[in-house]
Amino acid sequence: DIQMTQSPSSLSASVGDRVTITCQASQDISKYLSWYQQKPGKAPKLLIYDASNLKTGVPSGFSGSGSGTDFTFTITGLQPEDTATYYCQQYDSLPPTFGPGTKVDIK
């Protein structure tokens, strides 16, 4: 199975800050990476697919980049409603695997 790592595991930032999360795959997954937001008590929601494509309707303050084994997720202009846990997930090969998550809250 492909192992996914994320860093940091948690972070605290101020409203308006730029926040960056990294995700690394244990082998080349090309562009086949997605990012999800999960708010407490809610189901995960897709934000980004194919490493950098923003799902329609998702605010433009969210973005993703990378390919191969190293990926980055960025929130530009952190808002209180962005408090959540963010997961990366590879779908290059079965079984699909998730990163351990990064918990983001407001300082």
Add this chain to the structure above:
Amino acid sequence: EVQLVQSGAEVKKPGESLRISCKGSGYSFTNYWITWVRQMPGKGLEWMARIDPSDSYTYYSPSFQGHVTISTDNSLSTAYLQWSSLKASDTAIYYCARTGVFPSKGWFDPWGQGTLVTVSS
């Protein structure tokens, strides 16, 4: 609107059987796979299995193979996750999600609201 609606919370005893459901609407049910994901209390997301409703082909994570069974009833646009003998360690929230073919459209969207399964004596 494309959505998946899951059945309600369940409380069961160890050794009991259970089937939970996930009903799709707003799209052609047989054109997309359904995947199941487990989230244990306070933990991350674990992929369990997926099914192609068009031919019932299934693929299970080795971690779940033999312990759960997934199926669909296409006439009801509904997918199922079932256990024949629950364990306390099955206590978790279970999510279904729609996915396209791997890898070109393998992301998960949308997700069901989740079904909380509690197994306790």
